[in-house]
Amino acid sequence: MRLWRVVVLVNLAMGVGLLLGYVAWGRQIPQLQREINLARQRTAVQGVEQTWAVQGVVRAVLPEINVVIVTHEQISGYMPAMTMGFRARDPKVYEGLEVGDSIRFTIRGIPPNVLITEISRQGRS
Helix, strand or coil, X not given: CCHHHHHHHHHHHHHHHHHHHHHHHHHHHHHHHHHHHHHHXXXXXXXXXXXXXXXXXXXXXXXXXXXXEEEEXXXXXXXXXXXXXXXXXXXXXXXXXXXXXXXXXXXXXXXXXXXXXXXXXXXXX
16 A cells, blocks of 8 residues: 555544544533533522531541531532531530531531531430
8 A cells, every 4th residue: 555545544534533523522512511500500609608507427526727527418509418627616616526426517608618607416326
């Protein structure tokens, strides 16, 4: 086979591959836009202070950085269920908490900067 035919076939294959990739990628754009709009609707309104009451389980208390790590349920309009650390407004809020305590706590703030303002112990898990 002549070299020019190889070059033409390779270029043709690359062109067809790029075209098909672009078409496949372009078909996903409307779906991605719908998902972004849905995510924006679910997230909290930025710039407005909000309050949420949440249930969870204490996984760690880090008094040196004023953080309580909690496995919590879904926080409606803010975030899905997960394990994460929340800063406490005051160290007295988490006094007496132990790892494994089931708690009900209140977070307040402008997302994503929220603080635990109250904690009530429900028992041990």
